[in-house]
Amino acid sequence: xxxxxxxxxxxxxxxxxxxxxxxxxxxxxxxxxxxxxxxxxxxxxxxxxxxxxxxxxxxxxxxxxxxxxxxxxxxxxxxxxxxxxxxxxxxxxxxxxxxxxxxxxxxxxxxxxxxxxxxxxxxxxxxxxxxxxxxxxxxxxxxxxxxxxxxxxxxxxxxxxxxxxxxxxxxxxxxxxxxxxxxxxxxxxxxxxxxxxxxxxxxxxxxxxxxxxxxxxxxxxxxxxxxxxxxxxxxxxxxxxxxxxxxxxxxxxxxxxxxxxxxxxxxxxxxxxxxxxxxxxxxxxxxxxxxxxxxxxxxxxxx
Amino acid sequence: xxxxxxxxxxxxxxxxxxxxxxxxxxxxxxxxxxxxxxxxxxxxxxxxxxxxxxxxxxxxxxxxxxxxxxxxxxxxxxxxxxxxxxxxxxxxxxxxxxxxxxxxxxxxxxxxxxxxxxxxxxxxxxxxxxxxxxxxxxxxxxxxxxxxxxxxxxxxxxxxxxxxxxxxxxxxxxxxxxxxxxxxxxxxxxxxxxxxxxxxxxxxxxxxxxxxxxxxxxxxxxxxxxxxxxxxxxxxxxxxxxxxxxxxxxxxxxxxxxxxxxxxxxxxxxxxxxxxxxxxxxxxxxxxxxxxxxxxxxxxxxxxxxxxxxxxxxxxxxxxxxxxxxxxxxxxxxxxxxxxxxxxxxxxxxxxxxxxxxxxxxxxxxxxxxxxxxxxxxxxxxxxxxxxxxxxxxxxxxxxxxxxxxxxxxxxxxxxxxxxxxxxxxxxxxxxxxxxxxxxxxxxxxxxxxxxxxxxxxxxxxxxxxxxxxxxxxxxxxxxxxxxxxxxxxxxxxxxxxxxxxxxxxxxxxxxxxxxxxxxxxxxxxxxxxxxxxxxxxxxxxxxxxxxxxxxxxxxxxxxxxxxxxxxxxxxxxxxxxxxxxxxxxxxxxxxxxxxxxxxxxxxxxx
Numbered sequence: 054x055x056x057x058x059x060x061x062x063x064x065x066x067x068x069x070x071x072x073x074x075x076x077x078x079x080x081x082x083x084x085x086x087x088x089x090x091x092x093x094x095x096x097x098x099x100x101x102x103x104x105x106x107x108x109x110x111x112x113x114x115x116x117x118x119x120x121x122x123x124x125x126x127x128x129x130x131x132x133x134x135x136x137x138x139x140x141x142x143x144x145x146x147x148x149x150x151x152x153x154x155x156x157x158x159x160x161x162x163x164x165x166x167x168x169x170x171x172x173x174x175x176x177x178x179x180x181x182x183x184x185x186x187x188x189x190x191x192x193x194x195x196x197x198x199x200x201x202x203x204x205x206x207x208x209x210x211x212x213x214x215x216x217x218x219x220x221x222x223x224x225x226x227x228x229x230x231x232x233x234x235x236x237x238x239x240x241x242x243x244x245x246x247x248x249x250x251x252x253x254x255x256x257x258x259x260x261x262x263x264x265x266x267x268x269x270x271x272x273x274x275x276x277x278x279x280x281x282x283x284x285x286x287x288x289x290x291x292x293x294x295x296x297x298x299x300x301x302x303x304x305x306x307x308x309x310x311x312x313x314x315x316x317x318x319x320x321x322x323x324x325x326x327x328x329x330x331x332x333x334x335x336x337x338x339x340x341x342x343x344x345x346x347x348x349x350x351x352x353x354x355x356x
Numbered sequence: 357x358x359x360x361x362x363x364x365x366x367x368x369x370x371x372x373x374x375x376x377x378x379x380x381x382x383x384x385x386x387x388x389x390x391x392x393x394x395x396x397x398x399x400x401x402x403x404x405x406x407x408x409x410x411x412x413x414x415x416x417x418x419x420x421x422x423x424x425x426x427x428x429x430x431x432x433x434x435x436x437x438x439x440x441x442x443x444x445x446x447x448x449x450x451x452x453x454x455x456x457x458x459x460x461x462x463x464x465x466x467x468x469x470x471x472x473x474x475x476x477x478x479x480x481x482x483x484x485x486x487x488x489x490x491x492x493x494x495x496x497x498x499x500x501x502x503x504x505x506x507x508x509x510x511x512x513x514x515x516x517x518x519x520x521x522x523x524x525x526x527x528x529x530x531x532x533x534x535x536x537x538x539x540x541x542x543x544x545x546x547x548x549x550x551x552x553x554x555x556x557x558x559x560x561x562x563x564x565x566x567x568x569x570x571x572x573x574x575x576x577x578x579x580x581x582x583x584x585x586x587x588x589x590x591x592x593x594x595x596x597x598x599x600x601x602x603x604x605x606x607x608x609x610x611x612x613x614x615x616x617x618x619x620x621x622x623x624x625x626x627x628x629x630x631x632x633x634x635x636x637x638x639x640x641x642x643x644x645x646x647x648x649x650x651x652x653x654x655x656x657x658x659x660x661x662x663x664x665x666x667x668x669x670x671x672x673x674x675x676x677x678x679x680x681x682x683x684x685x686x687x688x689x690x691x692x693x694x695x696x697x698x699x700x701x702x703x704x705x706x707x708x709x710x711x712x713x714x715x716x717x718x719x720x721x722x723x724x725x726x727x728x729x730x731x732x733x734x735x736x737x738x739x740x741x742x743x744x745x746x747x748x749x750x751x752x753x754x755x756x757x758x759x760x761x762x763x764x765x766x767x768x769x770x771x772x773x774x775x776x777x778x779x780x781x782x783x784x785x786x787x788x789x790x791x792x793x794x795x796x797x798x799x800x801x802x803x804x805x806x807x808x809x810x811x812x813x814x815x816x817x818x819x820x821x822x823x824x825x826x827x828x829x830x831x832x833x834x835x836x837x838x839x840x841x842x843x844x845x846x847x848x849x850x851x852x853x854x855x856x857x858x859x860x861x862x863x864x865x866x867x868x869x870x871x872x873x874x875x876x877x878x879x880x881x882x883x884x885x886x887x888x889x890x891x892x893x894x895x896x897x898x899x900x901x902x903x904x905x906x907x908x909x910x911x912x913x914x915x916x917x918x919x920x921x922x923x924x925x926x927x928x929x930x931x932x933x934x935x936x937x938x939x940x941x942x943x944x945x946x947x948x949x950x951x952x953x954x955x956x957x958x959x960x961x962x963x
Contacts, residue, residue, distance in 0.1 A: 062360050
């Protein structure tokens, strides 16, 4: 697995993503771009700027804030929104916040309420008819089966058995009342394409993706960063300083780091090409409902 | 470095498609360690013998694993030292044929699996025909399960002969045949020791080196997706689907074939001297033309601008495709209303034979004439694929109901070889001293169509005109007495009235046709048949409540009691004309007076 993503391939993927974004902007009223602050979101935002230039991006960004994200992610988010002059909507499920749900203790309930439910609430409140997501088909088996334009009923539910046929590049964007679309412009990108593109285009990403000495504890085979004092240190756990980076970013107590020396995008790209474990092994939440966890969450209205 | 190769796999249920791709990924060392471990664990959980079940790598939905079949297309991305691949693994079951067509529309090459023990089946031929229709021109025939067939050369040779005989009918550039075993790995990535008689490449070896010839298309084409404005300049945004163009070069804008020049080009958010096929561009023009989404920029090639076309159709919806039905047609960035004018024939997916047909069921293939309600810019699929393919969207459910590829634009004169007569319609009209027209009254039952037509005919007759009144009810008692009131029969009834009107017009006679004709597509068909220059549409817009109050024939009462199915306005829709020649509400007015007013507004049209 030493293949270098070639430039022609990256340009083809770029054109395809831009085409998809322009279709949505031309055909659907009130779209929004889900901004998770991760590397895929950074790439999506970069592509959106290119797609609509010389006009500004014609839709806002939406971040579902669980309040348990890494502090560096929130700083990065606010700075990017300010510098780019983009409208950023931050939404938190206040009811979940009141319940004081904890990512570690409340596990699946926390994910349902603070992520899935929060996303549904935000889309309903603002009446967004289409939401761009950074999902890629190489991430996970149920995503590999999902259309680029993924139709959701009025309850935001995905029915994998009744997906609209998607032919050539002719996307059907027609919606009935209450129905919406999730649109994935990066469907055909792989993790390596993402890093190759970040290197080529010099796209800024959250520094957590680069190796640095950070305080971590070992937990169930994962290295969990102690990002603030809300994190409970369990008996037998010890805070160590290790040089780690993160392959994916989410709620810090649920995100495992990997030991690495890759301190910039080129180095991360090189490590990605040599990786022996898939990306999602560092995401703890996917494993908790058995092998079809992602499909289940998609059916419930998550991305 | 070779470009990315997009492959699809197809075959019948149990031909071993997922197993083949799973094995390919495994052999090509394309699995992450955790995926490999999961495969081993899951194989143990699902199979008692613990043999690796490679299909588990691909069948991603829980329903698929429970039933042991593939429901939807799964996309896999992998790369070897030589090439990157996108693999679309597709359902084999006939009920999911449409998903196979989806995969074909995204692929450059199709791998068709054939079970060595079963040989070529109906499904193989069906899949090949669909792949061909969707534009695939490169094929690999993987004769699988050679292990179960004793790795015998004669088995392979017999199947090869069968393939050669039918692949000859399908447009293709390449057709490679490979004997293999997906289960055991023979000739997948590693040459088989069991089949020394086979001297060709392994599957992976072939895929790594096959040259998928990018079809040379003539000229530059860019459909406009949206228009951006900045600094008083309009930038037309879209992907280049053919050729290339540079700043300062000539370009033609469709519809209208307006000549202008390229002023500036943006690619990837930066100014560029040129833009080429495959790029997402933004183009500004030297002239300030009112260009919007749906327009097409062209250079060095010409496009068709027409309303009627003939196309091959693959149907995908539960509700069948029928003549007279109305859909949204999306082609490149254009979306227009379109009706099915005529089903020319259905296609037997097995033999390719043409079949008489009145409707096309889900997964069926057919050839149809389509009429768009406004001009469409397009080309033949074999000339410019991106301008010759479309989807049909159901206007009620919004489902993607079918897809098609265009054979050619239709014009009535091109379409029909007529016997020429020495006395022409113009001669006959001149002899009668009038311009024959068809005045078409449409509206709800009881709206006053017949009364109006009757009064108008009296006035015309008084002027010494030669006329004929075709009343919907009278026609149904005679020439259409074999027809009922379902959608198909209603459309056929309108077609007959339109054809009779045309004949009468050809004879020089002015026709007054009064029939409900509730569907816009049917009236468009009538307009096409009669000729737009002769056709006048009068919308009798008396409101439903008034029509129901009159209920001259007692039909509304019966319909309300559920005794008449498909009664317009009650349990069947009426599609009002968007733009008629006249609109008349007969509520509380005298038919004779309204007819006189109408005749006044049509003054001069019959001379």
